[in-house]
Amino acid sequence: MITSRDDVWQKADVIAVDEVADRIRRIVLRPELPRPALPGEHIDVLATVNGEPQVRSYSVVEAPDNGGQLVITVFRTPESRGGSEFMHSLEQGQVLRITKPLQNFPLRVGAPSYVLLAGGIGITAIAGMAALLRRLGADYRLVYVARSRAAMAYLDDLAAVHGDRFEAHIDDEGGSLDVQALVAGVPVHTELYMCGPIRLMDAVRRTWADRGLDRTNLRYETFGNSGWFDAEPFVVRIPRLGVEAAVGSGESMLEALEREGVDMMSDCRKGECGLCQVKVLGLAGRIDHRDVFYSDRQKASDSSMCCCVSRAVTAAPPTTSGDRPAVLTIEVP
Known part of the structure; x- marks a missing residue:
């Protein structure tokens, strides 16, 4: 089932494709119905995954202002559910179906x-905010975290543009981010x-709460596919509907249930x-909660889960190819 809030699907030409870092591709699109995009906005793209x-x-x-273009940057992730593989197969001249820019992560001007x-490819949601704050002359710090320099898109450009307001923390160069120190140095009314x-998100949220800072000043967006455990196949059952679905490591539980014809509610x-x-x-087995919707207390109870990103995993790492997958029994609304 394909839904996308109140937006209008439109055609978009792929006018340029470039590699900007390890497994990271910059894709320039020209929509047929162009409009300006604000910092924090995203577009939905209709990707072909396993023929669907x-x-x-x-x-x-x-x-950019020239021709109403939109630039997105896509990381080809080993845990991909197929979308990043499709996006990395695109070439100049192809046509996509996309939405207008949509806002789930707005920047409040005036703090x-x-x-x-930004952690890794999370820079894609943050870079536009930094550019706007720089133009406005705001007081800001841009902190970019990644495992390796090769995996950091736009690193040199960001360092050059933002100067001493920019800092990079690179794990394999011994510069891992100290979350405790970062949050401890945040002025009380900073957003x-x-x-x-x-x-990374969980560590910051916990430290923010421990310090007693205003929760409304902490705002975030997540990848939707990163978790505490490697994705592995599992089985989900809905007894009331007589449904049993095998969830592959490269798909979400939501997608697997939709494939089996279950009418599911979803949005983001x-x-x-x-x-x-x-x-x-x-x-x-156990649940790998990958959402940012539930509190830590709600996650600990394992009484419910967000099936678009969270998964079931075996209680311990598999030791042989014959180990049984985790089995999850649920009820849907």
Whole structure:
């Protein structure tokens, strides 16, 4: 099922494709119905995954004035559900179906100061915010975190543009980010915007809460596919409907259930809105909660989960090819 809020699907020409970092591709699109894009906005793209149309979301990194172009940047992830593979297969001259720019991660202009935190490909949601704050003369820090320099898109350009307001933390160069120190140095009324993997996001959220800072000043967007465990196949059952589905490591539980004809409610498909949450009736294994919708207490209870991103995993790492997959029994609304 393909849904995308109140937006209008339109054609977009692929006018340029470039490699900007390791497994990271910059894609320039020209929509047939162009309009300006604001910092934090994204577009939905209709990708072909295993022969079927699937909606994928990508942050708008740039929206140049010339010709109403939109620039997105896509990481080809080993945990891909097929979207990034499709996007990396695109070539100049192809035509996509996309939406207008959509806003789930707005930047509030007028805060006393800002910290912008990007983990890996999360820079795609943050770079436009930094550019706007620089133009406005705002007080901001741009913090860019990644495992390696080769995997950091736009690193040199960001360093050159933002100067001493920019800092990079690179794990394999011994410069890992100290989350405790970062949050400890945030002035009380500062707004922190972040986008990155779930482990980084959780660490910042916990430290922010421990310090007693205003929760409304911490704003974030997640990848929707990063978790605490490697994705592995599992089985999901809905006894009331007589449904049993095998969920592959490269697809979400939501997609697997839709494939089996289950009428599911969903919207963001990134673990943010909670519309796709299901009740957990039984579990052989454990749940890898990959959402940012539930609190830590709610996740610890394992009574429900966001099926667009969260998964079931075996209780311990598999040791032989004959190990049985995790089995999840749920009820849907």
